[in-house]
Amino acid sequence: MAGKLFVCDHPLIQEKLATLRDRSTGHEEFRRTMSQVSTLLGAEALRGVRTRKTVVRTPLGKSPATVTTQPVAFVAVLRAGLGMLPGLQHLLPQAHIGHIGLYRNEETLNPVRYYVRLPKNIKDCFVVLCDPMLATGGSAVESLHILKTDKARQIVLLSLIAAKAGVARVQREHPDVPIYLAGVDASLNRSGFIMPGLGDAGDRLFAT
Numbered sequence: 001m002a003g004k005l006f007v008c009d010h011p012l013i014q015e016k017l018a019t020l021r022d023r024s025t026g027h028e029e030f031r032r033t034m035s036q037v038s039t040l041l042g043a044e045a046l047r048g049v050r051t052r053k054t055v056v057r058t059p060l061g062k063s064p065a066t067v068t069t070q071p072v073a074f075v076a077v078l079r080a081g082l083g084m085l086p087g088l089q090h091l092l093p094q095a096h097i098g099h100i101g102l103y104r105n106e107e108t109l110n111p112v113r114y115y116v117r118l119p120k121n122i123k124d125c126f127v128v129l130c131d132p133m134l135a136t137g138g139s140a141v142e143s144l145h146i147l148k149t150d151k152a153r154q155i156v157l158l159s160l161i162a163a164k165a166g167v168a169r170v171q172r173e174h175p176d177v178p179i180y181l182a183g184v185d186a187s188l189n190r191s192g193f194i195m196p197g198l199g200d201a202g203d204r205l206f207a208t
């Protein structure tokens with residue numbers, strides 16, 4: 001799996017990933033931990049945002065500085081992607097927010113679209129697509145297609161855990177999109193869930 005794939009091995013991210021995987025982790029702790037991992041991963045994913053050099057005044061003089069100049073949009077794939085937004089908004093409270101609603105046909109495992117609401121200036125934004133579980137890759141591929149159809153030009157995919165098959169599919173169909181992950185697992189079960197994964201992220205987030 002070559003290409004634009006970044007798996008972050010930072011010890012804090014890996015420790016929090018262990019908490020997310022643990023079946024004994026309760027819903028409240030799961031939500032809080034997903035938010036924290038999203039903050040840490042999000043900082044890495046935003047490395048490509050446009051910046052400019054400037055000068056700021058400190059209490060003792062002047063210092064060169066770097067500031068961002070590009071609007072950022074966080075686009076959550078419903079519903080599990082909602083759990084990533086609080087941590088990302090902690091980084092950039094001014095970021096634009098979008099939502100893509102997809103559900104998985106349990107027979108075909110293909111995504112079915114039911115809702116799309118994106119920022120009007122999406123073509124100018126550095127877009128972070130938030131899809132915590134990159135399993136078959138179907139939801140991510142469809143979401144990336146939706147974003148590109150709406151003229152988004154700079155997109156990164158931010159997930160917590162991926163299956164190798166999901167990564168391969170995204171890289172095959174959207175080779176221009178960098179993927180940022182906390183972990184990669186080997187396989188999927190017959191229901192299309194990542195193994196060993198962390199279970200159903202949406203159910204664990206929302207206690208359903």
